[in-house]
Amino acid sequence: MDAPLISIDEPGSFGWRVFHERHPVMIERLRAAHPFGPDVRDALSALLEETTGGVVAALDEDAPDHDVWTAWTAGQLGRPWSEMSFLWAESYFFRKLLAATGYFAPGPWRGVDPFAPMKRAELSSAATAETLKALDALPGLADADRDAAAVAAAVWGNQADLAFQLSTDASGTTSGLVTGSPEEFWSLFAEPGEVHLVADNAAGELAADLVLIDRLLTTGRAAHVVLHVKPTPYYVSDATPTDVLEVLHRLTGSPGEAGEIGRRVEEALRDGRIAVRAHRFFCAPKEFGEMPDDLRAEFASAAVTIFKGDLNYRRLVGDRHWPATTPFADVVSHFPGPVATLRVLKSEVVVGLPAATVSSLDAEGQAWRTQGSHALIQTRA
Numbered sequence: 016m017d018a019p020l021i022s023i024d025e026p027g028s029f030g031w032r033v034f035h036e037r038h039p040v041m042i043e044r045l046r047a048a049h050p051f052g053p054d055v056r057d058a059l060s061a062l063l064e065e066t067t068g069g070v071v072a073a074l075d076e077d078a079p080d081h082d083v084w085t086a087w088t089a090g091q092l093g094r095p096w097s098e099m100s101f102l103w104a105e106s107y108f109f110r111k112l113l114a115a116t117g118y119f120a121p122g123p124w125r126g127v128d129p130f131a132p133m134k135r136a137e138l139s140s141a142a143t144a145e146t147l148k149a150l151d152a153l154p155g156l157a158d159a160d161r162d163a164a165a166v167a168a169a170v171w172g173n174q175a176d177l178a179f180q181l182s183t184d185a186s187g188t189t190s191g192l193v194t195g196s197p198e199e200f201w202s203l204f205a206e207p208g209e210v211h212l213v214a215d216n217a218a219g220e221l222a223a224d225l226v227l228i229d230r231l232l233t234t235g236r237a238a239h240v241v242l243h244v245k246p247t248p249y250y251v252s253d254a255t256p257t258d259v260l261e262v263l264h265r266l267t268g269s270p271g272e273a274g275e276i277g278r279r280v281e282e283a284l285r286d287g288r289i290a291v292r293a294h295r296f297f298c299a300p301k302e303f304g305e306m307p308d309d310l311r312a313e314f315a316s317a318a319v320t321i322f323k324g325d326l327n328y329r330r331l332v333g334d335r336h337w338p339a340t341t342p343f344a345d346v347v348s349h350f351p352g353p354v355a356t357l358r359v360l361k362s363e364v365v366v367g368l369p370a371a372t373v374s375s376l377d378a379e380g381q382a383w384r385t386q387g388s389h390a391l392i393q394t395r396a
């Protein structure tokens with residue numbers, strides 16, 4: 016039995032606060048970052064109004080992806096936004112945000128990633144420089160420690176999510192894993208095969224993901240890697256194909272081990288051991304249980320698929336009020352192959368925790384599910 020979907024209608028709930036508190040701040044930041052004219056500024060205001068108190072309106076008839084969204088919005092148009100599930104509503108919000116900035120229309124903003132200034136600032140920040148410099152320690156580590164470091168960086172890299180940093184929930188602290196371990200992650204890999212990594216954020220997190228991919232290839236755990244990113248800008252900092260190139264340039268332009276890794280990744284892209292894909296379903300307002308057949312077939316042929324980040328977790332297990340002790344294997348039974356998820360907890364949903372862990376986290380009296388201080392590694396062979 017499925018648990019109830021997480022919604023956005025209850026004032027003060029996490030989903031409600033994303034719409035009523037986080038989105039207005041995000042839109043202000045976009046207005047400050049770009050010299051949008053009155054048409055775009057008005058469209059952004061109208062979007063806020065629609066999504067916080069209005070009804071769900073269709074995309075423009077001439078939108079390039081109008082047909083696919085007609086299917087994805089079936090049954091929702093004309094209904095109040097407050098009746099939509101959090102997952103559905105947030106995804107459609109980001110699609111409409113792109114439309115409001117002129118991303119799909121003829122004109123100066125066509126194809127311009129409105130979040131690029133934020134992503135670029137993170138990629139050139141002192142914090143990212145420090146993280147890249149820390150990679151110099153890797154060659155001196157024993158194999159097991161190097162494995163553990165690569166996974167830990169990929170997990171905690173997910174803290175650097177620019178939408179989340181706009182949240183009043185963000186604690187900025189780092190506690191431990193609520194479940195799982197690097198050893199559990201690596202135990203999924205046996206014969207070298209094709210590994211798929213479904214990326215989340217650009218900049219620092221994607222740099223850590225490329226380090227993990229390099230580790231998979233150089234240790235022979237993967238013969239090929241498919242890196243899945245978003246086809247269009249999404250959730251502020253989600254990685255697109257352009258971001259893969261930006262991060263790669265940042266690595267190859269760095270001294271030391273970061274540069275070495277960057278050059279190995281570049282070589283693997285050139286000779287086809289790494290492929291980058293951007294399936295449109297990665298921006299769909301749907302759980303992965305509803306993925307289309309072509310994507311399902313790709314994952315079915317993978318030796319292992321790695322899902323990064325909070326949103327991919329929500330889509331994988333279902334963005335629902337599951338009891339936190341619900342077995343992970345039960346909620347991912349729809350997925351057609353071995354799967355691992357590396358995620359910092361930034362929204363309400365969580366499964367697969369021992370009852371004792373849940374009670375001790377609850378007893379601490381912190382917003383441990385949403386404040387980005389805890390992480391998890393979960394696998395199903």
Ligand SMILES: O=P(O)(O)OC[C@@]1(O)O[C@H](CO)[C@@H](O)[C@@H]1O
Binds near residue numbers: 033327
């Ligand atoms: O997927 P990511 O980048 O790890 O996190 C996305 C996120 O910031 O956005 C959602 C709310 O806007 C939450 O799922 C989460 O906090």
